[in-house]
């Protein structure tokens with residue numbers, strides 16, 4: 689019986705990881721603790737339930753997942769929510785997010801305690817579903833953060849990141865239905881998503897000349913936008929180019945007008 693429970697929990701957890709990977713591949717959503725994280729958790733459960741007629745998550749379990757996703761941002765746990773997949777680092781002095789997800793002993797010294805992936809699995813196997821789903825929510829929060837370029841380019845903003853702020857305002861009206869992506873383990877979830885947001889997107893302070901060939905300019909209604917094209921054929925209008933500073937090759941992007949406007953040009 690324990691084996692069955694373990695298998696089911698793995699299936700459930702991996703399904704969520706597929707789901708989040710796809711949500712973020714398609715929409716690159718983000719991360720306000722009170723708005724975006726609970727919203728995404730809700731959508732994840734809805735998609736999971738739509739695919740699993742026999743093992744649907746009820747409102748109570750959904751609530752636990754949302755609770756965990758929200759509580760992962762408790763001070764100062766969020767210092768461990770960064771991960772640059774190219775170098776494997778997080779913020780200086782803190783664990784990268786993919787390591788933090790498995791770092792039970794360290795988590796025990798933080799407010800909120802041990803909410804690791806392993807804790808989620810063992811609690812579920814032992815029949816403590818509340819503990820399991822709250823911990824799963826914590827881990828999902830970390831994976832969600834991997835879709836934020838500022839988190840995967842180690843670009844910390846003491847005041848809000850403009851993209852995260854945009855998502856907070858627009859997540860409800862811009863959500864698009866997601867599907868599943870196959871992964872085999874949790875590390876793959878962290879890495880595939882972190883590499884995607886790191887490669888195709890930039891954060892406020894990481895627009896560099898070295899990336900300039902990745903971003904194309906388009907003109908719409910007399911405005912110049914910077915567009916990125918991913919390997920899947922999706923195009924995203926990233927920012928409006930508002931002014932040129934000094935050399936014309938080095939534009940200054942004054943405002944992030946949109947983190948996601950898919951299919952602009954493909």
Ligand SMILES: [Zn+2]
Nearest residue numbers: 761766769833
């Ligand atoms: Zn976070």
